[in-house]
Amino acid sequence: MNPVHADFFAGGAGEERTLKANTDAYARRRIIPRVLRGTGPRDLRTTVCGTDLSMPVLIAPTAFHLLAHPAGETGTAAGAAAAGTAMVVSMAATQPIEQIATAGATLWFQLYPQPDTAFQDALIGRVTKAGVKALVVTVDSPVLGHRRRDLRNGFTDLPDGLACANMDGRDIVMDAALGWPHIDRLRAATGLPLILKGILHPADAALAVEHGADAIIVSNHGGRQLDGAIATLDALPAVLGATGGRIPVLIDGGIRTGTDVLVALALGATAVLVGRPVIRGLAAGGAHGVRETLETLRAQLDHGLALAGAQRPADLTPDLIT
Ligand SMILES: Cc1cc2nc3c(=O)[nH]c(=O)nc-3n(C[C@H](O)[C@H](O)[C@H](O)COP(=O)(O)O)c2cc1C
Numbered sequence: 001m002n003p004v005h006a007d008f009f010a011g012g013a014g015e016e017r018t019l020k021a022n023t024d025a026y027a028r029r030r031i032i033p034r035v036l037r038g039t040g041p042r043d044l045r046t047t048v049c050g051t052d053l054s055m056p057v058l059i060a061p062t063a064f065h066l067l068a069h070p071a072g073e074t075g076t077a078a079g080a081a082a083a084g085t086a087m088v089v090s091m092a093a094t095q096p097i098e099q100i101a102t103a104g105a106t107l108w109f110q111l112y113p114q115p116d117t118a119f120q121d122a123l124i125g126r127v128t129k130a131g132v133k134a135l136v137v138t139v140d141s142p143v144l145g146h147r148r149r150d151l152r153n154g155f156t157d158l159p160d161g162l163a164c165a166n167m168d169g170r171d172i173v174m175d176a177a178l179g180w181p182h183i184d185r186l187r188a189a190t191g192l193p194l195i196l197k198g199i200l201h202p203a204d205a206a207l208a209v210e211h212g213a214d215a216i217i218v219s220n221h222g223g224r225q226l227d228g229a230i231a232t233l234d235a236l237p238a239v240l241g242a243t244g245g246r247i248p249v250l251i252d253g254g255i256r257t258g259t260d261v262l263v264a265l266a267l268g269a270t271a272v273l274v275g276r277p278v279i280r281g282l283a284a285g286g287a288h289g290v291r292e293t294l295e296t297l298r299a300q301l302d303h304g305l306a307l308a309g310a311q312r313p314a315d316l317t318p319d320l321i322t
């Protein structure tokens, strides 16, 4: 991969402390396995917001897949379809949603709320028509994070010939005026499940429930927005306390192995999303590479469940983690 693009995919904001904190939080946890619980065969299937998944692992929305591989987002979607899981398509996807949908994966669509609400409504209509099953609204980006690698590399725009293919020639606006009324408007604008991505504070998790979110994603945008923000795994318990089981709570950031998935599930997440590992799979081998990445996570999770004394994700409980 072009090293400038590799830096875009790998990098975080500021000193990259939060980027590192996400993976460190998993490295700090240890599993206290149970034994003699008859764990085989395992069943990893999960349903989230009406979407059936072969395992509780989804593909996080990430921008610009054509920079990673000529198959682009359609290749990523084909990998998701082969693995029986869902892909969240970024608003900054470099291929049209109709083309990505031809891969046959279950798709959710990620949206940065746009001040041009007529365009936003049209886009929601377009992705709904293309068959997406949920809207993921990213709420942690009133402004773009300060990404030093990109600034140093002068990476400020897509190369000629590439564009955010679902924006009809518009730029994506990150809107610092964003507030809960924008979420209320989106809630009224769609019958699709509405999932808020980028929640870290328990008070915001409670507000998300009050404003009709169907699920939330505990996320710090993979350490790309506020450097110094809490690691997502460390934020999870308080968020779960605030939501009190009323809606599913998903998590992303720093998940690199199946045992990381196990830890997040045991601490109460309904499912996880992975970002950079999928991009690396795509870059290395297109759709096949994405599938391999997901199948590796599945095999590791399955193996971890067996060794920790669980037959299915629902058997995992917080007492298994220290
Ligand atoms: C290269 C890159 C692009 C991203 N683009 C988006 C995006 O367009 N929309 C969004 O909501 N999040 C975006 N994210 C954040 C991811 O959805 C996710 O929160 C993060 O990657 C999870 O961390 P991980 O990469 O450690 O798995 C992006 C992350 C990366 C690494």
Ligand SMILES: CCCCCCC(=O)C(=O)O
Pocket (backbone or CB within 6 Å): 063, 092, 144, 172, 173, 174, 221, 224
């Ligand atoms: C101004 C829009 C750029 C797309 C941002 C994609 C993204 O979220 C990222 O983390 O990168």
